[in-house]
Every structure is written in structure tokens, then in C-alpha cells.
Amino acid sequence: MKTFHNFWLIVLFTDLNFEGFKVVFCSMKTQRNYPSEISREQFEHIRALLEGVRKKTKPATIDLYDIFCGVLYVLKSSCQWRMLPSDYPKWRTVYEYYRKWGEIQEGGASCLEQVLKKISWSGPCQTWSERENKFLHY
Secondary structure (H helix, E strand, O other): OOOOOEEEEEEEEEEEEEEEEEEEEEEEEEEOOOOOOOOOHHHHHHHHHHHHOOOOOOOOOHHHHHHHHHHHHHHOOOHHHHHOOOOOOOHHHHHHHHHHHHOOOOOOOEEEHHHHHOOOOOOOOOOOOOOHHHOOOO
């Protein structure tokens, strides 16, 4: 049985010259539908906090929204980093941002904790070991 995915294409154009449009940025994204995802509107409220952690030495080539949704997927599903679905950026990239965002800042809270509180994130479900311990101690 074949499966089909919905794709959407992001293309930004600049000046129109004699040859037509010049493509500045082109990215093909798959439309994801994971329970851990947040909307782009929610993400715009926290973008400034997340961007403030990274040093701006060169322009970002990966969408920060995709990276953040990858972090939420791992936190919600409690899966291993290497098991991150291919819909997201490479697991090493997502993990590096998670590590940076998770560093404790002045005030005792990490950037990631502040962001998760701001979007009222519900957190992961119970892990199997928590459920197993519950069943064993009845």
C-alpha cells in the first residue's frame, strides 16, 4: 500500500529581471500532524526568547519553528534523540538547540522552562516505568 504526504513549498522571490524571478530561499516542507506541535501563531510569541540564546554569527538556515517542534516531540514522546522522525531537522541539530536552551540562566530557570511555561505546555504523558510502578504497588 502506498502512502502519500501533503507537501507545501515555500519560495521567496526577489527582484524581477529579464530571466524571471531569482529564488532566494526555497524549502519543501511536509505537513506534520503530531500532538506535540504548536501553531506558528503560538511560536511567534516565544520566538524572541529562543533566538536570544543563540549567537548570531551567521544567518540561520533551518527554521527555528521546526527545531522547537522537534524538541517538543522528544519531550512529549520520551523517545531517543536518534528516533526523531525525518519530518524534523537532523536529531543532532535539534539536540544542540535543546542543550543550549536547557542551560540554567540567571534567576535559576532555563530558557526552555520559561518558554514552556509561557505556552502552557502540558508535558509528557506518564512513562512506561511510572505506569509499571503504579501497577506493581497496588
